[in-house]
Amino acid sequence: MSNRSIKIAEAIKAAMRDKKVTQQELADRIGATSQSVIAQRLRVNNLSVDIVLEMLEAIGYELVVQEKKRGRRAEGQFSIKRGDS
Numbered sequence: 001m002s003n004r005s006i007k008i009a010e011a012i013k014a015a016m017r018d019k020k021v022t023q024q025e026l027a028d029r030i031g032a033t034s035q036s037v038i039a040q041r042l043r044v045n046n047l048s049v050d051i052v053l054e055m056l057e058a059i060g061y062e063l064v065v066q067e068k069k070r071g072r073r074a075e076g077q078f079s080i081k082r083g084d085s
Contacts, residue, residue: 029058
């Protein structure tokens with residue numbers, strides 16, 4: 001994953017790529033009815049924290065909240081940006 005600010009859906013997609021998890025595999029892991037549930041979630045601009053946590057946990061990631069800081073992130077970390085900007 002890069003050291004840039006990205007949207008949460010992009011972060012989840014990047015985590016899925018890193019772990020080589022397909023949308024179908026993620027759907028199976030969270031008990032979703034089909035891959036299309038994951039595709040739909042990844043298109044939404046406003047995912048709930050519960051859904052984000054569920055998806056991240058299923059692919060072996062966690063959400064960490066910390067004080068905002070400048071500069072580059074450590075390898076494998078990234079900053080989530082807000083909205084469409």
